[in-house]
Amino acid sequence: MVFRLRHKSARKKDKKDIVENKSIPERQDLEQILDNENANIESIRVRYDYEPAAELAPAINKTLQTDSTKSLVKKATNDTFLTGAVAGIVGTLVLHILSLIWMNLGFINTTTMQVSGEIFLTPSQINTMTGFVVSIFVHFVVGSAGGVLLAYFMKYAGYDFYWFKGLALAGFMLMMGMGLVVDMMGIAPQMRHNAVGVLFHIISYIAYGLAVAYILYLFAGIRNKFS
Secondary structure, eight states: OHHHHHHHHHHHHHHHHHHHHOOOSSOOOHHHHHHOTTOOHHHHHHHHTSSOHHHHHHHHHHHHHHHHHHHHHHHHHHOHHHHHHHHHHHHHHHHHHHHHHHHHTTSOSSOHHHHHHTTTSOGGGTTSHHHHHHHHHHHHHHHHHHHHHHHHHHHHHOSTTHHHHHHHHHHHHIIIIIIIIHHHHTOOGGGGGOHHHHHHHHHHHHHHHHHHHHHHHHHHHHHHHHO
């Protein structure tokens, strides 16, 4: 019995000596160290406690910056008001570019930006530098407001058939903007005498609604990737 105990103790001692005396000659990843049956705690300490900080700092900083950027993007895409405003601004850019194209082709005689400016200015002030600044500001405010409105609507109604919801926004903006507001305030009365021009304004608003809806649809896809 005594012989067996001594023999067992000797085997444990030999095994302990093997583990302690066989160190890892090269630096290895933690996973490789743990898979090595001859690794000991000193091997891990050398790799992760005593490795020069200068080697680890760039990787740590890069990881922190990536996590910070992802967190910021996630917060931005989850903000319904912000995504709606951004979509509305993009849609307004599309609307204004089309208006400039129609005007240069002779289809319309007043751009949607000029119509927006006349909400606060007289027609004689529209083509001045100050009038341009006021017009573009009002134009983007109105356009972003439409984007925010659609963003909250799609948040509860869903993003399926987003293009159809974009057409609904275009119709709403046409009726409330070029229909009700323009008529009540007597803005750009010459528009009513140009049926072709009104048609191209309608086309521009349809493009605006589709652009806004599509941007909101893309934001929804980004949100799904983070969730």
